Amino acid sequence: MKILFVTPECAPMVKTGGLGDVSAALPRALAQRGCDVAILMPAYGEMRVEGTLAATLTLPAEGRWPAAQLLHVVPADGPPLFLLSCPALYGSAATPYSNPGDADGHLHGHSQALRFGLLAQVAARIGSRDTPCGWQADVVHANDWPCGLAPLYLHQRREAGDATAARSVMTIHNLAFQGVFPMDAADMLGIHPVHRGIEGVEYWGQLSMLKAGLQFADAITTVSPTYAREIQEPELGFGLDGVLRARADRLHGLINGIDTAVWNPRTDPLIHAAYGPDDLGPKAVNRAALRRHCGLADSDGPLFGFVGRLTSQKGLDLVLQGSAHLLSQGGQLVVLGKGDPDLEQAVWALALAHPRQVYASVAFDETLAHRIEAGADCFLMPSRFEPCGLNQMYSLAYGTPPLVTPTGGLADTVTDADAARAEGTGFVMDAVTQSAYEAALDRVFSAWEDRPGWQRLQQRGMLRDHGWESAARPYVSLYQALIEG
Known part of the structure; x- marks a missing residue:
């Protein structure tokens, strides 16, 4: 043909x-x-x-x-x-x-x-x-x-x-x-x-x-x-x-x-240390390198990543309004992307107010995008609508459980960790609201405390077939x- x-x-x-x-x-x-x-x-x-x-x-x-x-x-x-x-x-x-x-x-x-x-x-x-x-x-x-x-x-x-x-x-x-x-x-x-x-x-x-x-x-x-x-x-x-x-x-x-020749933590030349579902240890090397690059403090809390257009469609306003909830529990946040000028300014302001907990890059940066997927612990993607989405699949492949809304391709590719414990790969919000977003954050922090359980969550996502x-x-x-x- x-x-x-x-x-x-x-x-x-x-x-x-x-x-x-x-x-x-x-x-x-x-x-x-x-x-x-x-x-x-x-x-x-x-x-x-x-x-x-x-x-x-x-x-x-x-x-x-x-x-x-x-x-x-x-x-x-x-x-x-x-x-x-x-x-x-x-x-x-x-x-x-x-x-x-x-x-x-x-x-x-x-x-x-x-x-x-x-x-x-x-x-x-x-x-x-x-x-x-x-x-x-x-x-x-x-x-x-x-x-x-x-x-x-x-x-x-x-x-x-x-x-x-x-x-x-x-x-x-x-x-x-x-x-x-x-x-x-x-x-x-x-x-x-x-x-x-x-x-x-x-x-x-x-x-x-x-x-x-x-x-x-x-x-x-x-x-x-x-x-x-x-x-x-x-x-x-x-x-x-x-x-x-x-x-x-x-x-x-x-x-x-997703293009597994480009998005594969075993072979990705843009990240600091290669790893896979059978060897998750080097992910900590990528986390530490990302923190150093972003000037963030060393922490035992989870590091959250956001990569995408800075728009309300992508739910960035939920992330910004929920930042106090995230930071108060010991979380850190890295944001990469460009978009609405007002949201760009709000992201900058948040990073300036919390320089050791929040980092912002208002740009398109393919290398940093790969390093966020490899170095973050949880990927934020609370989109109001998402035809398919690729970042949540990159995140699954990189052992970075995503937090998503129940819409479009997010609903088709991410299984909620609480609703299906034996098959869960991430955290699916109940609705597209601020309260549902913050409730999902609470579930991330709770799951983070069980490190063996968190590792199983990572492995389930990494073992899914998302290739073309x-x-x-x-x-x-x-x-x-x-x-x-």
């Missing part, structure tokens, strides 16, 4: 969150399972790429689509890349979603729509009989709103008579981001008038790229079974719950995996069903 994996970001070249990690790991796992996979993404300005340039294909200007090039790159490790080069749209981009040339760092309206419309249009061409690269995909796998028009463009090609056009899969990594633009961009984007209504791309009078993908994809996936159920309800449906209920027969909740080797299997089955159907 020829699978084109279309994404706005892919680690390590460009990464703003979990999608970047998934885009690096899932295609590699699919290739290992026998799929012929290629990754399509933009060639952003100053993006570093390691590999051999096999071909440069010219894509002439067509209608309102600007001229571009398709760079075929063969990396030393992993599937081949098709990098879409168009300096007018991607050349000066600092991230997939921003442009330092604009006054506030963001592309707006038609410019941003054209940026990702072109990506989707090229994806559809590679999945069609007029593919520009001599390789036609059987399935185009589009990820999140920047790729959402690809299923629509493939649908339009089939309507125009191309019976060979690829099947399409639309994956929702976070429904909260939908790619909404003025409807007058539809002409520029080549969306046929018949598809501009409520049964197509129309969303409250505007155009939603994500809705386009949901309406026209042959299959829809999201990144955990619980999240697939949650987004069909108004609370977490972000206005698209009706569309998802209507297409529930095509909606699949497939849990993400098994997580990729249902994707392969889904692709097969689409092609054969």
